[in-house]
Amino acid sequence: MKIKYEVKGLDCPNCAAKLAGMMEAREGIDSAKINFLTEKLTVETSLDEAAAYTVLCEAARAFSKSVEIVK
Amino acid sequence: MKGLIGLLKSELARIIIGLSLFVPAFILERVGEGAAEHTLYIISIILYALSLAVAGIPVFLGAFRGIIRRDLLDEKFLMSLASVGAMIIGEMSEGVAVMLFFLVGEYFEHRAVAHSRRSIRALMDIRPDEACVVGEDGEERVMDAEDVEVGSIIVVRAGERVPIDSVVISGSADLDTSALTGESIPRPVCEGSAVEGGAVVVGGVIRCKTLRTADESAAARILELVENANESKSREESFITGFSRFYTPIVVGLAVLVAVFPPLFVDNITFSDSIYSALAFLVISCPCALVISVPMAFFGGIGGAASRGILFKGGNVFSAVARADSFVFDKTGTLTSGSFSVREVVPVGISEEELMYYAASAEYGSTHPLAECIKGAARDAVIPEEYEELAGLGVRATVKGHTVLVGTERLLAGCGVASPSDTGAATVLVAIDGRYAGKIIVKDEIKSEAESAIRELSALGAKRTVMLSGDKKERAYEVAQALAIDEAVPELLPEEKYRKLEKIIAASSAVCYVGDGINDAPALALADVGVAMGAIGSDSAIEAADVVIMSDDLTRLPLAVRIARKTVRIAKANIVFALGVKLGVMILSVLGLANMWLAVFADVGVAVLAILNSMRTLSARGK
Structure with missing residues (x-):
């Protein structure tokens, strides 16, 4: 399933790429792409919507406290 | 305490507090230098430490997270290392200053990024959120455009955006499509006109029936692109x-x-x-x-071009457009407009004026572009007593008691009228009372801005301009000459156009093909850069092209080249x-x-x- 989110609070495209990498490392997240300029996160996942959101938020918190994922 | 923490979350506050600790520390350090007493020096160190703490907390925290996830190349970790390192080798002021100015820089960087995002979003703010829907009881309700079903009746008043692609069922207005096409002159619409989602109604009220959902409408498609x-x-x-x-x-x-x-x-x-x-x-x-x-x-670049009605379908397209040195055009619909003018009238057995009179009268009720052109050229016409339009063939009408046929050779042959067979697409035949009465030869009109567009392309360094056409030699060469196009290849069948384009591509470094997106999707896809003109409604053209020019204004093409470069x-x-x-x-x-x-x-x-x-x-x- 493909889900799109908004990502707020990222510092730079470098950080965006790192966060996306950390998300992809999580189980159930097949691919995560973050577009820094449009602040869009596109995720391919085998999880359901609620579970995916929880996993993604965990990854974001582990990366930086200032990052926020909006549905 | 809580207020203080909140304050420290703001970048600007941290910069100000950090700086106001840093400046006295810097002065005290310099004043205390060489003095026997160490008090001033110690105070300055304390102030430095405080300043560093205020400015650097988030950076240090980030560095710590970096260490935890074993990312020692993390920006914040490296910055912290630089700052602390400087203090350890005795460069107190530098250690703090690095952190402070990093913070100042980041602050401006974030502002600049946020500003750019806002400008681009403002440019793209063409999608209306709400629609005013008329219920079966005639009552108007405002609802989310996304929830409006296909076939609903909506009302759009002056100053409002059309929420969804629709067709006007009553009322008339001027439609400003500049947000979609970059075209600044409003277009009049009335009953039966199609209106695109995202266009603004200026003056007038229209009632429309929606043709699509909001997500499939013009504005949404452009945004997605x-x-x-x-x-x-x-x-x-x-x-x-x-x-x-x-x-x-x-x-x-x-x-x-x-x-x-x-x-x-x-x-x-x-x-x-x-x-x-x-x-x-x-x-x-x-x-x-x-x-x-x-x-x-x-x-x-994508945002700026989109605001002028030019859609680049990717960052990679910019370099290709910037490099393009050969431009290949489809003639009809691209260099010439959809309207025609009369080139020559060849009457047989009657006068030129009579021929035009009967033809124009017979075509009285038709809105076909050829009919419009004949009516425009005739001095006089009457409403026919009887009238029948035969799709793809022409019209049959009774004018002042005479049966008049206006149209193709097939139409005349079908009614048993023999006519000369050397006719092309640009010829309209006329028969009166079962006898061939002559022909009207028309030509498609060159777009008024075409010449200046081609000239500008040459000035921009286009090495080769080519026009491909299915039209007769005579007309094709005439158009090419009028527009100062290097080469014209006439009388091509659609698949021959494709072959010809292949040859041109083989001989050039980067070819830009410009077409109207109707029937030439393969060519659009084949060229290094495919440019579809006037493609606001055509999905297949948008699909196949690399650059989509929303209006059919040719001067947007050199503009696209300039923007890309x-x-x-x-x-x-x-x-x-x-x-x-x-x-x-x-x-x-x-x-x-x-x-x-x-x-x-x-x-x-x-x-x-x-x-x-x-x-x-x-x-x-x-x-």
């Missing part, structure tokens, strides 16, 4: 992403070398000197300036500028000529300048 355009990367962007992966490890590696080796081999360099140089390397080890500013240039130029300039400054600072710091302040400028200062430079692409004048 622009958004997705950001996904396909230009060569410059790919270069930078690839490069940034190696940049940080290399610079950090160099920093280690710079710290360790010079003191071992050069007599007058101490470890304190070399470590200082190495710390400057750490400060500039983040590739952020590049990684932000290059994609930002393309993002701005400007965007690529700015992206390249950013790469050279950012890399150049960083390299320069590295060399200076190895030579002992650069301090850490300069390094901070090379990092965040350059990022801010590069971002501001990128935003020039938004203006879309292409100069």
Whole structure:
């Protein structure tokens, strides 16, 4: 399933790429792409919507406290 | 306490507090220098420490997170290392200043990024959220455009945006489509006209029936195109992403070398000197300036072009358009408009005037472009007593008691009228009372702006311009000559156009094919750059093309070339500028000529300048 989110609070495209990498490392997240300029996160996942959101938020918190994922 | 923590979350507050601790510390340190008493020095150290803590907390926290996830090349970790390192080798003020100015730089960087995002979003703010729907009871209800079903009746008043692609069922108004097509002159619409979602109604009220859902409407499609355009990367962007992966490890590696080796081999360099140089390397080890500013240039270019009704379908398209040196045009619908004018009238057995009179009267009720042109050319016409339009053939009418046929050879043959067979698509035959009465030869009109558009392309360095046409030799050469097009290839069948384009591509470095997207999708896809003109409603054209020009105004083509070149130029300039400054600072710091302040400028200062430079692409004048 493909889900799109908004990502707020990222510092730079470098950080965006790192966060996306950390998300992809999580189980159930097949691919995560973050577009820094449009602040869009596109995720391919085998999880359901609620579970995916929880996993993604965990990854974001582990990366930086200032990052926020909006549905 | 809670208020204080809240305050420290604001970047600006941390900068101000940090600076107001830093300045007295700096003064006290200088005043206390050489004095026997250490009190002033100790106070200055305390103030420095406080200033560093205020300014650096989030950076240190970030560094800590970096350590936890074993990412020692993390920007914040390296910055913290540089700052703390400077303090350890006794450069107190520099250690704090690095952090403070990093913060200041980041502040401006974030502002610049936010500003760019806002400008681009404002440009793209063409999608209306609400629709005023008329219920079966005649009552108007405002609802989310997304929830409106196909076939609903909506009302759009002056000043409002059409929420969804619709057809007008009553009322009339002027429609401003500038947000969609870049065309600034409003277009009149009335009953039966199609209106696009995102266009603004100026003057008048219209009631419309929706043809699509909001998500499938023009504005939403354009937005999606622009958004997705950001996904396909230009060569410059790919270069930078690839490069940034190696940049940080290399610079950090160099920093280690710079710290360790010079003191071992050069007599007058101490470890304190070399470590200082190495710390400057750490400060500039983040590739952020590049990684932000290059994609930002393309993002701005896409946004700026879209505001002029030109959609680039990806960053990669910019370089291709900027490089294109051969331009191939489809004639009909691209260089010429859809309207016709009478070129020659050849009457047989009656006068020219009579022939036009009967033809125009017979065509009285028809809105076909050929009919419009005949009616426009005739001096006089009457309403026919009987009238029948035969799709694809012509019309049959009774004018003043005479049976008049106007149309193709097939129409006349079908009614048993013999006619000369050397006719083309641009000829209308007329028969009166079962006898062939002559022919009207028409020509499609060259778009008024075509000549200046072609001239501008040549001025921009187009080496070769070619016109492909299915039309007769005579007309094709005439159009090519009028427009100063280098070559014209007439009388081509659709698949021959494709073959011809293949040959041109083989002989040129970068070919741009310009068509109207109707029937020429394969050619659009084949060329290095396919440009679809006037394609606001055509899905297949939007699909196949690399550049979509929403209006059918040809001057947008040279504008697109200028925008593409400007965007690529700015992206390249950013790469050279950012890399150049960083390299320069590295060399200076190895030579002992650069301090850490300069390094901070090379990092965040350059990022801010590069971002501001990128935003020039938004203006879309292409100069």
